[in-house]
Amino acid sequence: MDIRRVVTGHDAAGKSVFVSDDAVRPARPTLMPGSQFHQLWGGDTAPQFPDDGSMPQWHSYFPPVGGFRFAMLTLPPSAGTGASEAPDIEKGLAEIEELLPGMLGYMDPSDPGMHTTDTIDFEVVLEGTVVLELDDGAEVTLRAGDTVVQNGTRHRWKNPGDVPARMAVFICGASHANVTR
Template sequence: MTSRRRIVTGHDHDGRSTVAGDSVVEPRTSPGLPGVEMRYLWGADEPQSYPDGGTEPAWRRHFPPLGGFRFVSFTLPPAGTGEPVSEQASAHAREAFPGLLETYREDEPGMHRSDTTDLAIVLSGEVVLGLDDGSEHVLRAGDTVVQNGTAHSWTNRNTEPAEMLFVLVGARREG
């Protein structure tokens, strides 16, 4: 597991820029998603107002609501990592990553859709973006994706973990 350093800026009582926090963000893991590491680096459930003191806003679920956002680092293990998921492990994953598993389709493992615009970059490794039209797109370090609320999956067909960085922005689904 790899932790990530996070520096957060804020404003002092005179409105000047200051470092409000310098900490390490440890990954969340779960036996319900073997090998997955999720680092919730920052998030909010509503638009922010400034100046502020630099404290992290409250947020509750993996995917942000309309007006909210998440900044997340995601490590995807090689396909076939771990054992089949038990009900207890699945329940743990639902607690560790609230709202994530509820977006998954039962008929297509890994395929999910959320009411978000996801801005992603592959930091290391190689991943396959699968879409529900059956197409697959290989992405390597440095490649980016703008995922506009479509059904999709992520697969790592290599032997080493892949890491991606996401900004998820709450969106509205109509129809």
């Protein structure tokens, strides 16, 4: 999917201006075939205005308390997403860390895909079907137009369909007594 990001800001006189209009290329980790992560915007602190419209500094996939992330995700169908040849796991994990810094630290290695973050996530399903599974096996099926407010719960995402599912996500860092960085 081609994603366009238009950014506004302020000029030296405080007037509203367009500062960029660019295509955003997705991260496509080898160990996650068919997945796409469009990291659109983020910051590790609360924004202050007026600003010049430049991307704030941020360092990890999930934000710290007071930070935020805006992204689009593409989840491939759960069936038939295996790689055609055996991947180099060590190289693939290093690639994920480079493309999506810190994400793997939140994953439960004993239960693939299951993770808990110290964030509040606002998700909108744009296309396809996704299943949100919680740690006790409870599931809800979501379709285009459905939304989720994810309050730091242990969960995983699955795509039971036969086409990619796309979601828009806004993530806010939050204090979570059960998650440590």
